[in-house]
Amino acid sequence: MTLFDTRTNGNIAQTGPSTNHASGINCTKFNPSQPLLVATASGDGLVQLWDIRKLHNPIKTINCESPLSALEWNPQLPTVLATGGQEDGLVKLWNASNGQLLFTHGGHMLGVNDIAWSPHDKWLMCSVANDNSTHLWKPASRLVT
Secondary structure, X not given: OEEEEOOXXXXXXEOOOOOOOOOOEEEEEEOOOOXXXXXXXXXXXXXXXXXXXXXXXXXXXXXXXXXXXXXXXXXXOOOEEEEEEOOOOOEEEEEOOOOEEEEEEOOXXXXXXXXXXXXXOOOOEEEEEOOOOEEEEXXXXXXXX
């Protein structure tokens, strides 16, 4: 990953080769509450969290165990991150501060194309997949706080 300054046509910072994803990055999202925090997800099944001031090493790496095609920060809960599986059809909710898996939505039959959080309900999500399905869902309140 490289951070560019378009005003000067020069790159500001670049990740080191030993810490970069082993497969192509499929998605990246800035954290809506922490402007210097960016998450990347790739075909190697890893989510990496980066401080854009120090791109040499990721702050944290979360192993999602299968290739990823979608990534989205929760706009109301700044440490909650959702990932969509490119092959397994799973949407997983993570506590990004400690890498803990909070919930897995397993309703899709094929790979997930996109995910989105509701701006009005902190746990409500929408996900779409290659099986031509759209799911509007949220975990039971007893499973997440």
